[in-house]
Amino acid sequence: MSELSERFVSSDPGDKRQGDKLRCDACPVMCYIAEGRTGACDRYGNFGGRIVRCDPLTILEHHIETDGEVVHFAAAEEPWTGELIDPGRRFVTAIGAGTTYPDYKPAPFIVSQEVEGVDLVTVVTEGIFSYCGVKVKIDTDRHLGPETATVRAEGEAVGHVTTGEYGSQMLSLGGVHHLTGGSKAEGRVTCATLLDLCNRKPVELTIDGGASVIVEAGKAPVIDGKVEHRMRVGCGSATIGMFATQWRGLVDEVVVVDDHITGVVSEHQAGKVLGWADTGIKISGRRSTPGRYFKVSEPGLGWGGTTISDPLSILGPWNPAKGARAGLSLLMVSTTGEQFAYYELDEELRPVEKPFPERLEKSVRLIEENCEPALCTVLFVGGAGGSLRAGVVENPVNLTRSVQGLQTYVTVGGAPVYVWPGGGITLMVDVTRVPENAFGYVPTPALVAPIEFTLRRDDYLRLGGYAGAIRTVDDVLAQGGEYFNERQNRPAPTGNPWPPLQQLRRWPGGRP
Incomplete structure (x- = not known):
């Protein structure tokens, strides 16, 4: 630096x-x-x-779609080098482009390009986002902290724990209140945390009343020093429904331990349909529907995201009047298959742990096989405000309406975004689909993110675009711009579609 x-x-x-x-x-x-x-x-x-x-201006080069046949683009202005890159379809991203600040002037690059008969304009600028943050999805059953608990980096508050989703814990970080509404230290650390997360660097976070977690986009989370390998296959009830047939005839009872819904196969509807006999088992939890139990434990880092280290602690006395007997076999397993144990009832109907039988190993491995790798997902969320939009068209509300009407296609460093419905242009993008190190910062503090608006040329002029600032791709490559230093050509990330020709062809004017 x-x-x-x-x-x-x-x-x-x-x-x-x-x-x-x-x-x-x-x-x-x-x-x-x-x-x-x-x-x-x-x-x-x-x-x-x-x-x-x-930083260099980044130009994305899109691969030729050959369907097995190599096509020579003779019409392209530059000779073909033998690489499967279409030299006639380059995308000028906003990475390294510069900004419109102080917003009285057109965007740094307004680029025209004809692709497959469609005359397109892409408006390119690096936006300064004070109103921004990240949403973090952490694939784990383990308890990271109570909902709404403060998330900290370097001791400073940078966000909070939000509502969990199926097999994942969720964090909401950043936002204008942490960036500018607290102390200088809070704003500085929040900005640095968001920048590292968006640029796919590891960040250590601590949660009040909870765990420490290392988050890195596209990598497995590290929770209290332990790498998380798998996310759960489902809740305890879902696991019973998926694998009940695997256990039939091999074991008398199965309990799938889960913080949310613990499943019991003999009581569950899946077991009943298969003709499972009653076992007289009793679960210390709140019974929801047959074979489904809530709150068998508090959330934690143990079995199935509970505080449990001994699974027998959730069992009450067995009832011989309802099927309990000496020798009855019991499998207890977590929702990831990481923890499992086998028991048999003794003469006093107490479960005694036995060596794990080979006949049940396949079913445990099947649970593990159906668990996807645990990953951290980081989504950048930002609001494209009036000042940024003023560099695109002279009347900023026209751009907003064209984005909402699907007339204008928005990308971040060439990556597709989700634009939230409702007012304004609030967008969300998976940072792993954006080229590396695409995000920057200004010490106001705020994040700087590349943003591109692509639409038909005739629509751009109709919206009140800056006609005099439109340039060809070749001119941009040759002449650069106001702050131009150098450029770099990079292959477009696999799976990022551009341009959205179907949308721009079928919906002229944004009308489906």
């Missing part, structure tokens, strides 16, 4: 030079930067007597 420049306040807001330093106006901090140094964001520097964007 380059050494940070000093910052000054000039008496003349129009003065871009103070001594041998140049003022950078790419964000509200307005650094004065000495030759060879970078600003406080490490994104802009003074090199050769001009302010330049330090």
Whole structure:
């Protein structure tokens, strides 16, 4: 990381030079930067007597869709090198493009390109997002902390635990209140945490009243120092429904221990349909429906996301009047198959642990096989505000309406996004689909994220776009832009579709 420049306040807001330093106006901090140094964001520097964007402009090159046949694009302006890349379908991303700040000017790049007969315009800018955060999905049954508990990084509050989902714990981090509404330290740490998460770096988080977890997008979570390998196949009831036939005739009773819904095969409807005999078992929990029990334990890091280390602790006395007998066999297993044990009732109807029988090993392995790898998912969430939109069209609400009407396709570094319904442009993107190190920051504090708007050229002009700023891809590659330093060509990530030709062809004007 380059050494940070000093910052000054000039008496003349129009003065871009103070001594041998140049003022950078790419964000509200307005650094004065000495030759060879970078600003406080490490994104802009003074090199050769001009302010330049330090990171290269990223151009994504899309693979040729051959269906097994190699196609030579003779019509392309550049000669084919033999690589399965279509030189006529390049996508200028906003990574390294620069920003519209202070928002009175068009976006850094407004690029025209014809693709398969569709004349497209892509408006490219790096947005400064004060209103942003990340949603984190952590695949685990283990208890990370109570709902609404504060999540901390370096001791500072950066978010909270939100409602859990099926087989996963969820965190909501960032947001304007943590970025700008708390102390300077809180804002700084929140910004750094979001930046690392979005750039797919590991971040250690602690949860008040709960666990410590290391989160890295696309990697397994590390909870209290232990790597999580699998997410559960389902709740205890679902596991019974899925695998009851695997146990029939091999064991007299099966209990699947789970923090949410513990299942008992002899009472469960799946067992009844298979003709399972009653066993006289008693579960210490709140019975919901037959074979399904809530609250057998408090949430924790033990069996099935409970506090249980000894599964027999959830059993009450066995009832001989309802089928309990000496020698009755019992399998207890967790929802991931990681914990399992085998018991038989003695003469006093007490379960005694026995060596795990070979006949049941296949069923436990089947549970494990049906558990997907535990991963951390990080979704960047940001609101594209009026200032950013002003660099796209002269009347910002026109852009909002075109996005909501599916007339304009939004991407982040070329990756597809989900745009929330309702007012504004609130978008969400999986950071693993965005090229690496695409996110930056400004020390206001706020995150900087690449954002692109693609639409038909005629629609762009009709919305009030900046017609005089439209340039071809070739011109952008040759001439660059206001803060242009260098460019890099990278293969487009697999699975990121561009351009959305079906949408832009079938729905001209955004009308299905």
